[in-house]
Amino acid sequence: MEILRVGHDAWGRLVLQGVSWDLLPIAAGIGVLVILGHAVYRLIRGKPERKE
Amino acid sequence: MNSPERITRHAAVDRLFHWLTAATVLTLMGTALLPIMGMHFDWVPVHWVTGLVLVLLVIFHLFRSLAWRKLRSLWFSADGRPVGKYSVAQKLMHHAMGLMVLSAVVTGLLMLKKIETPFLTRDPYIFGSHTWGVVYVTHGLAALAAVTLVIIHVYFGLIPENRMYLRAMVRGWVTRQEQWLAKKTT
Numbered sequence: 451m452e453i454l455r456v457g458h459d460a461w462g463r464l465v466l467q468g469v470s471w472d473l474l475p476i477a478a479g480i481g482v483l484v485i486l487g488h489a490v491y492r493l494i495r496g497k498p499e500r501k502e
Numbered sequence: 503m504n505s506p507e508r509i510t511r512h513a514a515v516d517r518l519f520h521w522l523t524a525a526t527v528l529t530l531m532g533t534a535l536l537p538i539m540g541m542h543f544d545w546v547p548v549h550w551v552t553g554l555v556l557v558l559l560v561i562f563h564l565f566r567s568l569a570w571r572k573l574r575s576l577w578f579s580a581d582g583r584p585v586g587k588y589s590v591a592q593k594l595m596h597h598a599m600g601l602m603v604l605s606a607v608v609t610g611l612l613m614l615k616k617i618e619t620p621f622l623t624r625d626p627y628i629f630g631s632h633t634w635g636v637v638y639v640t641h642g643l644a645a646l647a648a649v650t651l652v653i654i655h656v657y658f659g660l661i662p663e664n665r666m667y668l669r670a671m672v673r674g675w676v677t678r679q680e681q682w683l684a685k686k687t688t
Binding site for chain 1: 539647
């Protein structure tokens with residue numbers, strides 16, 4: 451998996467073009483992992499006592 | 503907000519700021535990421551115009567925060583006692599979002615020089631290709647961070663124990679009991 455997108459400029463030199471969009475599912479996955487982590491934490495610790 | 507049981511948590515102007523920022527960030531994410539996922543449309547004009555709206559919102563927020571708020575309440579206490587009305591988690595989310603938005607806004611403004619706009623002359627040669635690469639990578643990292651942060655922010659905004667914060671962001675108020683419990687559990 452690529453982390454960066456690279457190309458070549460007019461002189462043939464390697465240049466950065468941006469981050470690799472292969473990382474997009476990883477960014478979303480980190481968010482989902484946090485949600486799952488919190489859900490597990492809540493299962494173990496129980497719900498907080500706040501009420502409406 | 504007539505009942506003495508209710509306390510204003512967010513003024514109307516702050517709620518408007520929050521939802522306008524949410525709308526612009528989601529529009530920016532949609533216009534940037536949908537083409538990458540294969541949905542092709544003329545995204546550049548919508549993206550840069552929405553980006554400029556976000557710039558105005560950021561300037562408004564910075565001005566309002568610096569002029570009217572206690573900056574100390576943005577930070578954390580060493581002894582774990584709550585400072586200001588926001589919890590540690592809420593402050594961390596704000597600071598992460600702030601860093602993401604500022605990175606995107608600064609690099610986005612620079613990238614305006616690469617396209618034709620009514621108020622700027624296109625000049626892609628203001629930076630060398632290496633510098634532009636750093637600008638693109640920073641803008642892309644901000645986009646990736648936005649995906650992660652929006653997922654987390656929406657989740658914590660919707661879970662039942664935080665329902666009062668969502669209501670406060672829509673209607674402006676929390677009850678005294680909710681405020682007391684929130685401080686106790688922070």
